[in-house]
Amino acid sequence: MAATATVERTEFGYTGVQPDADWREEVLALAAKRDAVILAHNYQLPEIQDIAHHTGDSLALSRIAAQSQASTIVFCGVHFMAETAKILSPDKTVLIPDARAGCSLADSITGAQLREWKAEHPGAVVVSYVNTTAEVKAETDICCTSSNAVDVVASIPADREVLFCPDQFLGAHVRRKTGRDNLHVWAGECHVHAGINGPELAGKAKANPDADLFIHPECGCATSALYLAGEGALPAEKVKILSTGDMLTAARDTNARQVLVATEVGMLHQLRRAAPEIDFQPVNDRASCRYMKMITPAALLRSLRENADEVHVDADTAARARKSVQRMIEIGQPGGAE
Numbered sequence: 001m002a003a004t005a006t007v008e009r010t011e012f013g014y015t016g017v018q019p020d021a022d023w024r025e026e027v028l029a030l031a032a033k034r035d036a037v038i039l040a041h042n043y044q045l046p047e048i049q050d051i052a053h054h055t056g057d058s059l060a061l062s063r064i065a066a067q068s069q070a071s072t073i074v075f076c077g078v079h080f081m082a083e084t085a086k087i088l089s090p091d092k093t094v095l096i097p098d099a100r101a102g103c104s105l106a107d108s109i110t111g112a113q114l115r116e117w118k119a120e121h122p123g124a125v126v127v128s129y130v131n132t133t134a135e136v137k138a139e140t141d142i143c144c145t146s147s148n149a150v151d152v153v154a155s156i157p158a159d160r161e162v163l164f165c166p167d168q169f170l171g172a173h174v175r176r177k178t179g180r181d182n183l184h185v186w187a188g189e190c191h192v193h194a195g196i197n198g199p200e201l202a203g204k205a206k207a208n209p210d211a212d213l214f215i216h217p218e219c220g221c222a223t224s225a226l227y228l229a230g231e232g233a234l235p236a237e238k239v240k241i242l243s244t245g246d247m248l249t250a251a252r253d254t255n256a257r258q259v260l261v262a263t264e265v266g267m268l269h270q271l272r273r274a275a276p277e278i279d280f281q282p283v284n285d286r287a288s289c290r291y292m293k294m295i296t297p298a299a300l301l302r303s304l305r306e307n308a309d310e311v312h313v314d315a316d317t318a319a320r321a322r323k324s325v326q327r328m329i330e331i332g333q334p335g336g337a338e
């Protein structure tokens with residue numbers, strides 16, 4: 001076996017594997033030995049996406065994990081995603097290459113905060129985006145993805161109050177689409193998506209008038225884009241609010257030669273692979289999630305060498321969280337998580 005890298009733990013992640021070193025052979029051999037399947041989120045480093053057995057959005061990957069025959073899941077993504085895989089596959093060993101890979105959006109509401117909010121709105125139905133911890137999912141009635149958030153909220157009787165968390169941009173999108181004024185939105189946000197703003201998008205769109213605009217609904221620019229399209233400042237037919245999974249489908253279907261992409265930059269790798277003839281450009285090339293990028297080749301190697309970091313969710317929390325995730329799967333199309 002060629003790779004003999006000495007992996008080092010630093011404050012920012014694991015290092016020690018040189019980009020040109022043959023670490024891939026060791027990773028694949030260890031995965032086979034451990035009966036492990038490697039899953040990589042669309043925002044992972046290109047080299048992690050390329051070595052994974054499957055890539056996709058968080059929910060698609062959790063479903064692949066549940067259906068896989070492998071006894072071990074190595075989830076290359078952030079912690080709440082690995083937790084969701086564990087919730088749906090309680091009997092499997094779920095590993096995340098670096099347990100410090102968190103998420104600013106999932107961290108924007110805790111289980112205790114949600115319990116307090118529920119106490120202020122007795123009888124309200126709680127809808128949470130899948131970017132939440134297991135503890136928050138356990139306090140949730142129905143989870144949703146960016147694809148089915150509108151359908152999930154529309155399925156709730158009109159006279160029931162709804163608490164929507166944690167993403168304020170997705171919440172604003174759902175409120176506008178459903179026209180509900182009894183939808184309360186938690187003021188959480190992802191620091192990466194919030195940094196992609198409306199003026200930046202409008203400027204790029206003006207400079208590239210023939211380009212399609214693929215916008216993730218969590219982006220700070222999503223609501224501005226819809227507003228600007230409504231005002232005629234952006235061509236409405238070019239503005240596409242899409243989950244990461246739906247972006248790949250749209251990339252295969254579009255006739256545009258250029259597409260401006262408003263989401264985390266890791267997504268460009270998948271899009272360019274899916275439609276190499278299209279010029280995909282980021283709306284903000286600094287929109288990189290440092291948590292996602294903590295899953296380095298060194299971290300993956302260490303994970304498989306040491307069977308670490310294992311993800312645990314206590315049985316009661318997992319059972320309650322599973323109910324809210326399964327209700328999401330029953331309503332509308334289940335694809336379209338971040």
Ligand code: SF4
Binds near residue numbers: 191264290292338
């Ligand atoms: S891009 Fe944002 S929502 Fe996604 S994992 Fe990173 S911090 Fe969380």
